[in-house]
Amino acid sequence: MKLPPIEARLAGNRxxxxxxxxxxxxxxxxxxxxxxxxxxxxxxxxxxxxxxPDGEVAVEYAACLECGTCLAVSSPGALRWRxxxxxxxxxxxxx
Amino acid sequence: MSAEPDFDVIVVGAxxxxxxxxxxxxxxxxxxxxxxxxxxxxxxxxSGGVLYTHPLQQVFPDFxxxxxxxxxxxxNQICFLNQDSSVAIDYRDAxxxxxxxxxxxLRGRLDPWLAERCEDAGVLVMPGVxxxxxxxEDGRVVGVVAGEDELRARVTVAADGVNSFLARxxxxxxxxxxxQLAVGVKAVVQLPSDIIxxxxxxxxxxxxxxxxxxxxxxGVGGGGFIYTNQGxxxxxxxxxxxxxxxxxxxxxxxxxxxxxxxxxxxxLRGGELLEYGCHLVAEGGQAMVxxxxxxxxxxxxxxxxxxxxxxxxxxxxxLAAGAAxxxxxxxxxxxxTGDVTAAGLAGYPKALAAGFVGQDLQTYAxxxxxLENPRMYESYGPLLADALHQVFGLDGSARKPLRRVxxxxxxxSGIGVGTIVKDAWQGARxx
Numbered sequence: 215m216k217l218p219p220i221e222a223r224l225a226g227n228r229x230x231x232x233x234x235x236x237x238x239x240x241x242x243x244x245x246x247x248x249x250x251x252x253x254x255x256x257x258x259x260x261x262x263x264x265x266x267p268d269g270e271v272a273v274e275y276a277a278c279l280e281c282g283t284c285l286a287v288s289s290p291g292a293l294r295w296r297x298x299x300x301x302x303x304x305x306x307x308x309x
Numbered sequence: 310m311s312a313e314p315d316f317d318v319i320v321v322g323a324x325x326x327x328x329x330x331x332x333x334x335x336x337x338x339x340x341x342x343x344x345x346x347x348x349x350x351x352x353x354x355x356s357g358g359v360l361y362t363h364p365l366q367q368v369f370p371d372f373x374x375x376x377x378x379x380x381x382x383x384x385n386q387i388c389f390l391n392q393d394s395s396v397a398i399d400y401r402d403a404x405x406x407x408x409x410x411x412x413x414x415l416r417g418r419l420d421p422w423l424a425e426r427c428e429d430a431g432v433l434v435m436p437g438v439x440x441x442x443x444x445x446e447d448g449r450v451v452g453v454v455a456g457e458d459e460l461r462a463r464v465t466v467a468a469d470g471v472n473s474f475l476a477r478x479x480x481x482x483x484x485x486x487x488x489q490l491a492v493g494v495k496a497v498v499q500l501p502s503d504i505i506x507x508x509x510x511x512x513x514x515x516x517x518x519x520x521x522x523x524x525x526x527x528g529v530g531g532g533g534f535i536y537t538n539q540g541x542x543x544x545x546x547x548x549x550x551x552x553x554x555x556x557x558x559x560x561x562x563x564x565x566x567x568x569x570x571x572x573x574x575x576x577l578r579g580g581e582l583l584e585y586g587c588h589l590v591a592e593g594g595q596a597m598v599x600x601x602x603x604x605x606x607x608x609x610x611x612x613x614x615x616x617x618x619x620x621x622x623x624x625x626x627x628l629a630a631g632a633a634x635x636x637x638x639x640x641x642x643x644x645x646t647g648d649v650t651a652a653g654l655a656g657y658p659k660a661l662a663a664g665f666v667g668q669d670l671q672t673y674a675x676x677x678x679x680l681e682n683p684r685m686y687e688s689y690g691p692l693l694a695d696a697l698h699q700v701f702g703l704d705g706s707a708r709k710p711l712r713r714v715x716x717x718x719x720x721x722s723g724i725g726v727g728t729i730v731k732d733a734w735q736g737a738r739x740x
Contacts, residue, residue, distance in 0.1 A: 217565060226582055226585065227584055286589065287487060287554055297474070301437035309355045
């Protein structure tokens with residue numbers, strides 16, 4: 215079966231958005247120089263990371279499924295990734 | 310002198326490992342808090358979905374009757390999937406159904422049930438709270454920090470999942486390497502029960518689990534899975550991170566390709582997406598487990614890298630439950646004797662090593678290395694299909710005896726006989 219694009223795919227999930235705080239911070243300089251940018255854009259199953267026209271990495275933290283794959287493929291220091299604050303973020307109903 | 314503890318035990322993470330540790334310790338009369346960052350317990354949790362039940366039956370004798378299980382897995386298939394062909398082993402056994410050996414589960418239902426059992430046993434369940442770090446004084450873990458709050462306990466149980474931030478941040482566990490991790494990408498697809506039963510050839514309440522290797526991951530180390538739930542299918546891929554990044558593929562493109570492959574498409578046709586999720590999977594086996602106890606701290610389940618992938622069976626939840634049973638023994642002993650040092654908590658690793666978790670981790674210690682062999686994902690599927698095509702693909706040309714068929718397929722595959730013998734030997738040793 216063909217699934218819709220990521221954004222529509224995530225629309226069926228339940229998210230509690232933390233409007234005050236992003237749990238992801240990226241060091242653009244290090245992300246570029248270490249190749250972290252390409253890796254996190256390719257690996258993230260939720261499409262959180264994308265390339266902006268200016269070459270920097272855009273972070274759509276609200277779509278994060280909180281797996282930690284991005285952190286695992288990042289070079290040290292390029293990404294600060296933590297779980298969202300308690301009660302926020304994705305809330306799986308099926309799991 | 311430290312402040313008086315708020316609880317005997319604080320468990321961080323309401324997954325299988327955390328819930329069962331908490332349940333068992335409360336059952337021994339200890340005061341236990343179970344903290345989870347999900348809005349409700351288990352809301353952050355996701356599994357492929359096959360649970361081997363024996364340790365759960367040990368803890369909850371009524372598990373098969375009362376837990377929210379989806380289907381009893383009585384049919385297992387292992388399938389080499391190529392672009393235009395597939396070769397599978399199909400194993401069906403009434404004993405698996407009778408014993409409820411393995412069941413499909415959805416964590417969104419299983420984990421709230423586990424947390425409820427914890428509450429019934431007297432555990433204080435605290436959902437919606439993120440633990441930020443361990444509370445450490447003089448090199449001893451004395452509790453946890455959550456926002457402005459400090460909560461103290463005699464023993465803290467890190468059941469915080471595969472990312473294992475609590476132990477890692479405290480310098481008690483190394484960060485896992487990309488070859489020890491895989492990303493699992495999963496969809497839950499809704500289908501009527503009768504259609505599921507017809508497509509997968511199972512009776513009501515019975516289910517099938519299909520493990521897929523090959524084209525489903527575009528040759529990336531890992532595999533695909535298709536599991537039947539009561540009214541839905543769990544379908545996904547697991548991709549080893551070192552190989553995924555080396556091949557430069559997108560996880561979503563591999564996943565989408567698998568769902569759109571004719572093999573998968575026929576099983577999912579007409580279904581509706583219920584939920585899309587992902588989870589990091591520990592693939593390192595025994596080499597990844599490391600130190601399980603520190604002063605005032607024990608580490609259980611995924612947080613300790615406890616998974617076994619043999620290529621045939623993929624196990625995490627049963628190991629988490631087994632570790633929880635062992636941890637409860639060690640923690641209760643330590644609190645009883647008043648010695649919560651690593652030495653005082655040593656009953657946990659000892660019980661673990663003596664039980665099925667330690668023994669199976671040992672038995673399959675070579676499996677991760679074997680499964681890094683790229684021929685598993687690229688070569689053997691086409692080889693099998695080519696050999697079978699020479700048997701079944703009658704086209705008027707004279708047939709060859711089977712030994713010639715095998716040799717020709719081998720030659721065509723570019724894999725030498727020596728390599729196959731070596732792989733078979735290593736497989737036999739590893740699995």
